[in-house]
Amino acid sequence: MPETHIPGACLNCARNENQTPLIALRYRGETWHICPQCLPMLIHAPQHLIGNLPGAEALAPAPEYHHE
Secondary structure, eight states: OOSSOOTTBBTTTOOBTTTSOOEEEEETTEEEEEOTTTHHHHHHOGGGGTTTSTTGGGOOOOOOOOOO
16 A cells, blocks of 8 residues: 555555546545545545545544435
8 A cells, every 4th residue: 555645546555547447536635546446445444544645534434324
């Protein structure tokens, strides 16, 4: 996993657009990318991104959703 921001690569696994599809997102004035396989981590366990995404320690996991 990357220790610094690698433009054009997944912020978690560091794979680039030639290796996997990437989703662009804006956060704190910068453009970051995340791949579909790592997106659930951003949503449900952002604490696992500490060291890869500045401020990840302050992100809360999404609340559980129960469909009835």
